[in-house]
Ligand SMILES: Nc1ncnc2c1ncn2[C@@H]1O[C@H](COP(=O)(O)OP(=O)(O)OP(=O)(O)O)[C@@H](O)[C@H]1O
């Protein structure tokens with residue numbers, strides 16, 4: 001049966017406006033491939049698929065639109081080609097690039113869409129698209145999975161929580177001293193091997209530029225000194241690795257001695273570290289090292305790798321260490337730039353062997369190549385079924401919107417879907433919640449300012465802001481990344497051209513110097529044909545400070561007999577009582593009236 005007939009059967013004559021909709025699908029990975037199939041089955045008018053990546057071998061187990069022959073091809077292009085044989089009406093478009101690339105995808109690119117679906121794997125891009133959906137007031141269907149966990153959050157800007165409303169967990173990090181001096185878990189040794197040892201010996205960057213560790217991160221002074229020494233010596237070794245004439249086998253012994261003997265000796269001497277911990281011990285590799293020294297380079301098995309690993313044998317781990325060090329230094333000397341990649345056998349073997357040798361020294365359990373790959377590659381197992389379920393719910397949640405897009409209040413009563421831990425349920429749902437009033441993304445009034453950056457000066461923008469929004473006194477102008485461009489102490493920029501500071505896509509924060517009005521956020525759109533600055537119509541609420549003051553003063557009213565007074569002309573009715581408290585009249589015990597002026601506290605960001 002044709003898709004149309006299914007849709008007709010399900011929705012009857014009130015068939016939703018799938019066919020006339022134009023949507024953006026961000027991400028063509030695990031969830032994205034599934035979602036593309038689902039959206040096609042809904043006969044969405046236009047589906048624009050955007051992804052920055054190419055296909056890897058490791059994607060094939062779950063990204064069902066891709067085949068072995070597609071490896072190294074663009075994900076978005078391959079995905080839309082793969083569905084060509086589906087019986088569909090949707091028009092498909094693909095884009096190969098990062099959604100955060102403001103040149104490839106300016107705000108106007110997003111403006112054409114009715115709905116955005118996120119199928120991303122990182123917070124940065126998710127936060128970015130969330131902001132775009134807020135600027136343009138486009139519903140966003142946010143989905144994600146980690147293993148057997150998953151979630152779909154429909155976001156109806158300003159009506160329901162946005163992606164930024166709820167604080168997100170950041171990836172776990174470990175204290176520097178644990179990684180450098182007192183590891184107690186395999187993950188500590190793997191982090192040391194990958195982020196410290198590998199990156200300093202083989203990673204990009206000038207060996208003279210290896211930063212010293214931050215002394216304040218160590219509680220023990222000797223430990224901080226030992227750590228600083230380690231870095232200096234490593235930088236010398238890196239020079240040896242880089243030296244193109246160097247082919248002396250001694251080099252391997254030097255590195256080994258430094259990392260696995262001298263550095264450990266130094267740590268053992270710091271008694272304070274071992275009061276409540278087992279001291280590290282040396283690897284029983286003496287005979288093997290001597291044998292290698294006497295037989296020399298010719299006897300080294302350069303191709304020995306993790307396939308030959310006997311995890312219980314120190315010698316086997318050591319042989320992988322030697323072989324992978326040689327292979328990596330050869331590659332480095334051939335001019336290759338190296339970075340850790342879980343799918344690059346040399347870098348993985350190096351991290352696996354060095355972390356396991358360190359684990360043995362500190363009495364920690366060794367890990368297999370598979371485990372090290374998971375931990376070092378930050379791999380969270382992706383489960384194809386969970387991706388398919390969440391993609392399905394993402395598409396399904398959006399049906400509400402297509403059916404009743406003219407009644408967005410009603411649509412915003414939809415539900416959020418997430419995995420269930422109950423044995424008899426696959427998923428759970430909960431009502432969408434109103435936005436968090438202190439969310440830094442959606443609680444700030446936003447708009448788009450159109451202007452010709454190369455024709456105008458900062459003073460033009462400042463003057464226009466003052467007149468358009470009736471600020472009493474002055475404003476502070478800064479960028480979202482905290483560059484202060486103007487306030488009443490910093491006038492030197494006023495006569496400079498806006499193009500000196502701003503680009504298409506820069507986000508500006510405008511703050512009322514009097515702290516009466518709330519901060520506003522303006523997205524800069526450079527329009528070279530524009531002759532004037534076009535600022536958005538905004539209704540700027542009173543500042544949070546005033547609102548809080550209002551609330552506190554309400555309490556004080558009872559205790560202190562505060563009488564409120566003020567001009568509420570420019571205010572919304574329901575906010576007038578709080579803003580009026582900007583001029584507070586206090587009655588003191590002697591019946592004299594004291595007028596307390598608002599005391600604007602200014603923030604300076606350098
Ligand atoms: N800034 C971005 N712009 C466009 N696409 C992005 C951006 N960031 C991530 N993506 C894409 O989002 C998709 C997420 O899919 P998924 O979670 O399955 O990850 P993956 O990279 O395909 O798999 P794995 O991480 O397991 O190798 C990927 O295809 C990735 O390229």
Ligand SMILES: [Zn+2]
Pocket residue numbers: 161162163164165166435436439440441442443
């Ligand atoms: Zn929010």
